[in-house]
Amino acid sequence: QVQVVESGGGLVQAGGSLRLSCAASGRTFSPYVMSWFRQAPGAEREFVAGVRWSGGATHYAESVKGRFTVARDNSKNSVYLQMNGLKPEDTAVYYCAAARFYTSPYSLAQRYDYWGQGTQVTVSS
Numbered sequence: 001q002v003q004v005v006e007s008g009g010g011l012v013q014a015g016g017s018l019r020l021s022c023a024a025s026g027r028t029f030s031p032y033v034m035s036w037f038r039q040a041p042g043a044e045r046e047f048v049a050g051v052r053w054s055g056g057a058t059h060y061a062e063s064v065k066g067r068f069t070v071a072r073d074n075s076k077n078s079v080y081l082q083m084n085g086l087k088p089e090d091t092a093v094y095y096c097a098a099a100r101f102y103t104s105p106y107s108l109a110q111r112y113d114y115w116g117q118g119t120q121v122t123v124s125s
Contacts, residue, residue, distance in 0.1 A: 002026035002114045006096045009119030012086055018121060020081040022096030024114070031098040031114075034072060034079040035106050038092035038121075048094070050106030051079060059106045064090075086123045093118040 008020040020036070035050030049060045049070035058070050067085040072078065079096060097112035 002029055002098065004096050004098055004114045004116040006094065006116040006119040009094060009121045011122045011124065014086060014088055014123055014125050016086050017082070017084045018086065020083070020094055020119060022079045022116060024077040024098055029077050032101055033103050033106050034096065034098045035112070036070065036081045037095045037097060037109060039095070040092040045095070045109060047107035047109070049081060088123045088125045090121060091123050092121060094121050
């Protein structure tokens with residue numbers, strides 16, 4: 001059974017930075033893609049960024065391009081989200097997710113098999 005655990009959320013002022021981490025457990029863990037999603041209060045869950053496990057191809061939501069960077073470390077079964085230039089509208093619970101099989105585009109939430117419990121990111125103005 002694969003477990004996915006996020007960490008690194010917190011409270012930051014607008015313009016600041018945070019780095020989220022996501023670690024997956026499981027001896028045979030080899031997903032097709034790992035991604036970050038977020039959900040703000042009263043809103044639907046939305047795709048933020050994703051990275052293909054083999055090759056490292058990335059994809060970002062338009063709202064975070066140029067500010068967020070997603071990266072993976074295959075040796076540690078981990079994926080990271082570096083968030084710079086944070087804005088109040090980035091406030092949300094951020095979820096890490098892993099898809100076992102081919103997923104295109106990365107934003108298709110229903111294709112993901114494993115989800116973390118989420119970590120809160122709050123950006124104050």
